[in-house]
Amino acid sequence: MSLPPDPTDRPQSARLPIVPTIMVALAVLAMIALGAWQLQRRAGKAEALALAAANPGRPAIAFPKLAPVDPAILFRPSSVHCLTVVQWQVEAGRAADGSSGYRHIAHCSTGAEGPGVLVAVGVGQKPDDKPAWTGGQVEGWISQEPDHRTLLTRMGGKASPLRPMLIARQAPPGLKPVAPPSAADLPNNHLAYAVQWFFFAAVAVIIYILALRRRNASNAA
Incomplete structure (x- = not known):
């Protein structure tokens, strides 16, 4: 059985x-x-x-010299002194009047010691239009450099922090002022x-x- x-x-x-x-x-x-x-x-x-x-309507504060930018001071009014322009960086951007163009970012030297500073000085119609600006005192708002980091790099914790950048309130001749910073520019x-x-x-x-x-x-x- x-x-x-x-x-x-x-x-x-x-x-x-x-x-x-x-x-x-x-x-x-x-x-x-x-x-x-x-x-x-x-x-x-x-x-x-x-x-x-x-933050844009709050009192001005000292410009941060090192990355990362504290979110608590993002878009606060500030100022920097660009001793001389070392090089230019061109990115797509928007002017204060709502038009699109090319945002010209100056990599500035601030002296013999200490880090340099980035300044978005204005928006032009052509990427190869070199601004007629060699430096000086600039007033504007605290922001961050354009983010070109990949998603995987950021999520893996290997991405370098974004450096602080000043968005200039006024533009040099030949350029339009950069659009003032807005919370809408920070995607959630x-x-x-x-x-x-x-x-x-x-x-x-x-x-x-x-x-x-x-x-x-x-x-x-």
């Missing part, structure tokens, strides 16, 4: 591969953790945006990043389940 089959004795094809399952589980957990981290950063970014929106896209990481985690789980089903079906055949 034959014994009934043991319900715990599953076919080999139905067993989960240990190493791949652990690797996928760790990857999914990491993506979920990154999504939760982005949600936490979203709350802090909202507070920084509210503070930055009110952490929610989108969080959704993206959660989506990646879900896709990874679905792909792994489909792969297991295909593997089991192949072994059963």
Whole structure:
């Protein structure tokens, strides 16, 4: 007389591969953790945006010399003295009158010692229009240099902090004044990043389940 089959004795094809399952589980957990981290950063970014929106109307303060820029002083009025222009940097930008063009950023020397300073002096229509400006005292608002860091570099913690930059209130001849800083210029896209990481985690789980089903079906055949 034959014994009934043991319900715990599953076919080999139905067993989960240990190493791949652990690797996928760790990857999914990491993506979920990154999504939760982005949600936490979203709350802090909202507070920084509210503070930055009110800063342009507050009293002037000393210009920060080192990176990173404290969010509490972002867009505060300030001034710097550009001893001489070392080089020019050209970026897409917007003028105070709403027109688009090329923002000319001066890399300035401030003396024999200490770091230099960046000044967005004005907006021109052509990228190769060299401003007729060699330096001097400049008043404006505290900002940050253009951010060309990749998302993966920033999330990996390997990105260098953005250097402070002054947005000049007045432009030299031949250029239009740069648009005053606004909190709208600081994107709060952490929610989108969080959704993206959660989506990646879900896709990874679905792909792994489909792969297991295909593997089991192949072994059963």
